[in-house]
Amino acid sequence: MAQVRIEPWHEDDLDLLRQLNTPETRQHTGGPETDEQVLARHDKYVHFADTGQGCMFALVLPDGARVGSVGYWAREWREQSVYELGWAVLPAYRGQGLASGAVRAAIDVARARRTHRYAHAYPSVDNPASNAVCRKVGFTLLGETGFEYPPGRMMRVNDWQFDLTAPPAEG
Template sequence: MAQVRIEPWHEDDLDLLRQLNSPDTRRHTGGPEADEQVLARHDRYVHFADTGQGCMFTLALPDGARVGSVGYWAREWRDQQVYELGWAVLPAYRGQGLATAAVRAALDVVRARRDRRYAHAYPSVDNPASNSVCRKVGFTLLGETGFEYPPGRMMRANDWRLDLTAPPTGS
């Protein structure tokens, strides 16, 4: 199992967010954002846990290197209150199971809240790595759907759902 821990997003994580704002990392999510958008996103991430609606985390390796992000947030989906999860890993650290381990850790946090039955993830149908993460952590594929992300841009996404009341799967 990949060695990674998740830590709440901090003020000093702006450089990581700028690294994650690369064309390669953002190719399935609308492309890179302008720096003012990155600064606004960073501010939202820093203060997000205070809202009670979710939390953004960094992925930290045992040596302290910050190599990605994972988060969850409350949303309404098809008349249900659910949590949505999203994640990103820097290119140099992909293929090591870090996203899978981080999503499992974030799901542990979400399960402990005990206030929603389901979590969803909506990776692009063209993103095999993120769809694989969903499979590995036990999400069920409900099918393709139109999904607006970023705001104003429709994409084809897979709708993956995980029952938060069921025991975690995988190791």
């Protein structure tokens, strides 16, 4: 498994976001966005940590290559305040455990905030790779549900939950 670290998203990550905005990478999240939408998302990511509602990170390899994104943000889910987690990895870097390592690191950051008990991830039922990440990281599958993403588009997802108050897993 390759080593990965996460770093808060910054101005220089616009190119990474554009690289992640492909039909292949966004096939389970509504497809590619327009350049205007990408620029707006980038600006949101750059300033997100300042809001106190969550944080977006770039996945960084030991050689400095920026190969994906991961983040968490506050949301209301079934009358409960939780964090939602999301991630993406560039196609050339998939299958190396990078997403799992990055999700674990983002969970550690969210856990340290001591704001919400649970984090959730909502991968499409048709996204075996992201569902495998949830399983590998230690989320609990609560079942299938409808989920609106992007706004105006309903999709079938698996609702995965992670208890942020549980002790961190060893290794």
